Amino acid sequence: MTEAFRGRRGVKYPVSIRILHWLRAVLILGLIMCGLYMTGRDEQDAIAGILYPNHKQFGILVWLLALVHLAMRWHYDAVLPRAPKALKPWERGLSYGAHRLIVALTLLTPLLGYAMSSSLTQSDGVPFFFLSHVPEILPKNDAAFAVFQxxxxxxxxxxxxxxxxxxAGTVKHRLQDKGGETDVLPRMI
Structure with a gap:
């Protein structure tokens, strides 16, 4: 076994999980910035007109990558590093809750975006790279659109x-612990 698999508290996550983590981080932060820019702008805005379809297709990609992430976590579960024992109980609970919420929201947020686009009466569909459009399975309903939005x-x-x-937790442990057991950043780099 490689260094990434030294047991339940291994030194690093497997390379595939580390790559997927950073890819998802870049995509999600990019989608949030894109969404913030588009909010309140007319779709006739030249930049927003380019961003809307890309926001949709990259949102679907993030959803698919979240499914891959869950499958990889399940597959590698026995060898993944666990939370350091040196964490205080409240830190352990906060870390656990934040991670679970991030996973849930990376599944839920794109689904809600899809539901939003799918239910809008005047929707131009949901593109996905080489597919012309993802099938829209929800009935057109502008009131539902407002809720999904x-x-x-x-x-x-x-x-x-x-x-x-x-x-913030990662930075706190990195700076405060200066390489101590709770400094988990090296496990994901």
């Missing part, structure tokens, strides 16, 4: 807050 927005804000908490 609000839920998509609030889930994106909650996801951003969880990511900020995740980063």
């Amino acid at each position: 609000a839920l998509h927005k609030y889930c994106a804000y909650l996801l951003l807050a969880c990511i900020a908490l995740h980063i």
Whole structure:
């Protein structure tokens, strides 16, 4: 076994999980920034007109990558590093909750975006790279669109807050512990 698999508290995550983690981080933060830019702008805005279809297709990609992430976590579960024992109980609970919420929101937020686009009466569909459009399975209903739009927005804000908490925890342990047991950043680099 490689260094990534030294047992339940291995030194590093497997390379495939590390690559997937950073790819998802870049995509999710890019989608949130893109969504913030598009909010309140007319789809006739030249930049927003380019961003809308790309936001949709990359959102679907993030959802698919979240499924791959779950499958990989399940596959590697026995050898993945666990939370350091040196963490205080509240830190362990907060870390566990934030990670679970990030996973749930990376599944839920794109689904709500899809539901939003799928239910809009005047929707131009949901493109996905080489497919012309993802099938829209929801009935057209502008009232449902408004609900999905609000839920998509609030889930994106909650996801951003969880990511900020995740980063803040990593930085706190990196700077405060200076390489101690709770410094988990090297496991994901």
